[in-house]
Amino acid sequence: MSSSTAANSWTPLLSVGRQRSVCARAKLSGSLWKARRRIACGCSAPPWNSRNGHPTAESSTSSLSEKLGMDKQGIEESNVLIECRDVHKSFGDKRILEGVNFKIRHGEAVGIIGPSGTGKSTILKIMAGLLSPDKGEVLICGKQRHGLVSDEEISGLRIGLVFQSAALFDSLTVRENVGFLLYENSRMPVDHISNLVTKTLAAVGLKGVEDRMPSELSGGMKKRVALARSIIFDETKEIIEPEVLLYDEPTAGLDPIASTVVEDLIRSVHSTGQDSRGHTGKVASYVVVTHQHSTIRRAVDRLLFLYEGKVVWEGMTHEFNTTLNPIVRQFASGSLDGPIRY
């Protein structure tokens, strides 16, 4: 992949301030410079898995608030990090999203599934602020976002997007790819960044690859490098922002064992409530778009099923194989018979 392709498909947190040689080598496009994702938010709440405000027939889990006898509605609302409300999106005369509604709460591990071409990547890009909806709203911690994410937006909630292609800069080494944001943005000394890159790579199971070029890595290694890039952070910052990571098919094209490694990495970064260096509270929630059953089972707790422009089913992961919803049943079984037509 060329660096310009990477620029279009990877959206690191960037500053337009200091530009070092890494940037020059990557020949970054203007759009990349604008693709900063710092969004105002003051949300902070203990992690839990709770349900969307839209009822589903198959919910069996009782929320923490119910167990504690607290005001469920109020607490759930304060936990919402991202909400898509009646989101519509067309490309030309092709209508892709036609009224998508869901909420992502603090602490959730959510999967978005559905047939190919149904708009899963599109909704991720809308959540990340790379695409704007034609109609409807995206609320970040209750505040409506207008248009695309820009450099002017205030720090608060980091929304990271890890694309299915891994989208590394071909002309940069692994070290430069992983440390990219820090080399560009941070006040950390270069050797400090280098050490942090090494530690973060070790956290995703990669050692001794810092000086390799992306072309020298396997597909699974590239995905892990992309994952390392998404979890590295600036140690000099006093406040660690809550972060939502969005993964677009992180296990696509990987063998079953490599998939398991990536699934467990995604889960562990989140479930321990720690980043790669053991600091707490970094990855607040994540959303995974996937077709892989293993990823559904292993990496997420709640599922949203997108079909014909809408969320047609949502439920906990264990309900995926038992639901009577005919669309989900057909999808889960891979049958040619059913409401989904190709």
Ligand SMILES: Nc1ncnc2c1ncn2[C@@H]1O[C@H](COP(=O)(O)OP(=O)(O)OP(=O)(O)O)[C@@H](O)[C@H]1O
């Ligand atoms: N920038 C764009 N311009 C025109 N059409 C687009 C654009 N982005 C996506 N599309 C179209 O929108 C539809 C939905 O694409 P999207 O990638 O969101 O689907 P998906 O559900 O993620 O698919 P898959 O599971 O195959 O990855 C597709 O028909 C795609 O061709």
